[in-house]
Amino acid sequence: MSLPTVTTTLLKGSDAPARVLCVGAGLGTGVQALWAECAALMPADTLVIGWDLPGHGASRPHDEATTVADLADAVVKGLDQLADAGQIPSDIPVHCAGVSLSGAVALQLALEHADRLASSAVICSAAKIGEPQAWRERAELVEKAGTPTMVVGSAQRWFAEGFIERHPERTTGLLHTLQDADRHSYARMCEALAAFDVRDRLGELTLPVLTIHGEQDAVTPPAAGEEIAVGAPAGVVRTRALAEVAHQAPLEAPEQVASALVETMDAAEQAAGADAAAKEEK
Template sequence: MTVPQITALRLNDAPADTVKDVLFVGAGLGTGVQGLWGETAQQLTDRFHVVGWDLPGHDASPAHTDELSISDLAQAVADLVRSQHETGSIAAGAKVYYAGVSINGAVALQLGLDHGDLFDGIAPICTGAKIGEPASWKERAELVEKAGTPTMVAGSAARWFAEGFIEAQPTRATTLLHTLQDADRHSYARLCEALAGFDVRERLGEISTPIVSIQGSDDQVCSVDDGAFIAENVQHGTAEVVDGVAHQAPVEKPEAVAELLRTRFA
């Protein structure tokens, strides 16, 4: 297992003299953090500096073809946070939070397990303590490595968004789907394999960092029950549901997600 290189992106221009808290955010498999989180970040300029990162082989982050785990991804995020503390990008006394979607919700939970001291609150979004079945992820990894990520576009378009979203917001939807189509196939496969090995259901009770679990009411990938299970089994958890949203909550309803993060992260 190896820790990948990741690229950080500033997603809003909150005034440094008025906003102290920092929110790190991550995107789901096949999506880019700017496309997924950009609108939500703009809604949060009153409260947070928002810093995103792209998954290996997606948008700004370099490809990573070696075997990796969700723990390796969490380590990469933890290294990023510590680096920003050291350089002064995070102001002294600032609170630091994390929010991640889908595979990055898994990273969020892993951060709570391995690096909880770095964060004042964590929001796993549209995710679960176990996502899908290992055999399915391994099959997907094999398919994508052979045939490329374009094979995933049609199925992902059906799963990612609530009914009517693509027609109502074609630019937002196609931006994410283009990232999927252009993602590095080998990196994507390694991430599928990482999800195959992820299951922290029995370890949630070890997480002491406050958790805000946010799910979409229409999510076919990770259900409302998955979010409730997380909130019920960590030490300090609350569960929220965004109505009319499937698997990409920050791009589907950015105002609603921003309001939850603003109000639930005290």
Template sequence: MTVPTITLTAPVGDAGAPLLVLGPSLGTSTILWEDVIPALAVDHRVLAWDLPGHGASPAATEAFTVDELADGVAAAVADLGPFGYAGVSLGGAVGLTLGLRHPSLVRRAAIIASGAQLGESQGWHDRAAQVRAQSTSSLITASAQRWFAPESIARRPELSGRLLHALQDADDESYALCCEALAGYDIRGELGRIGMPVLAAWGTFDRVAPEEKSAEIARGVQSGTVVEIQDAAHLPPAEAPEATAAVLRDFFKEA
């Protein structure tokens, strides 16, 4: 196991504003957040990060855990000081793990379309094997069905297409290693140790991380709230950027 190298985008927003770090969903890249960042940058200095082998981050060659992925994010951002955090799916799992492993760095966290445990372990191992044998291209149809609410692709066809291309362009081995990290991820018994304020947000049509996953987070942490993002499934920042930005601005302005 090893701590992966994480690449950050250049910060957007006033250099003196509070820092806000944005995390991705598996198979996507920082483009997931591009329609939300301008609204968030009104009040914050905003940057985003890519998973190993996705977007601008280098490919991974060794296995890693979600703990180690969180350590990689912490190492990449540590010199910039404490920050607010928002992450989607695997990026949300990283946010919760940052709260456990690096509580002095994270002021508050929005955990979007995610959970303290996600999917079935064998399912993640099966997906990793599929990608190693057939590449991430073999996931396009199933991912489109998981990611998007019924009208999302028609409402935002260009961005939806770019996200699916990001999946196709992801490094196969890195994607498989992310799947295996998720296979071993389960912090349900540790939620009570997370002391930072946590917002758990879920998309109305999300079947990967439905309402009960967000409710479990909000109940388990020391200071948690839950909110629904309508007209979205598993990628609310891309599907419903205005609603997602409004939810996040309300949450982070309380810091």
């Protein structure tokens, strides 16, 4: 069994980067379509790198059994490749953020690769998403009939009431990514979600974590963020709920998501600096 690979995309450059924000998109979506507007709102010193799930956006298909932990390892490998190529400075903090399935990856990264990151943002996601049987059934359906069968249902789940009518240009791009996604890769991602459940590991979290949820999200409501906060050590997780937002927060509310991410990254870096200074004094 081979590990999946993910392709990274520069979403926002910086002439003098002081930090890297690595962002991912969820099942059936592409990182460019989901994150471009939010990435553009980041401070001038923030380099924003996006990554796509296998068979989605810029990433090549992967038709082998895959876990969320495999995807987290693939993200780390992608960041290492960028650093080796000199595209990411090696001496600046790296933060990650992900939506839905890539939010699960962000949580997995916080558990398995905390030494590589300064903070992690789990957006419209959870420590367990949905029920295993439902994901296996969706995998079977999409593998037989293709991803276009998911467009109508996803449009209903992804966006808050009235958003499609107000912002047809944003939603069209995201739904096109779903229609173009590789059916076999999509099915393997469904199976990865069926097996994902880290609720019993939340007490291991040490990395600063932000959760962002939409109040109209029927897939991963704000309660999912509260569950992560309750399961983690005190003070590790901060939660944010956004009104008039469903399951694609960076697209639906880019200003609010950008603001919350900047606040979290600043706080994490300040805390890390204070810890480093205290150790030097000793």
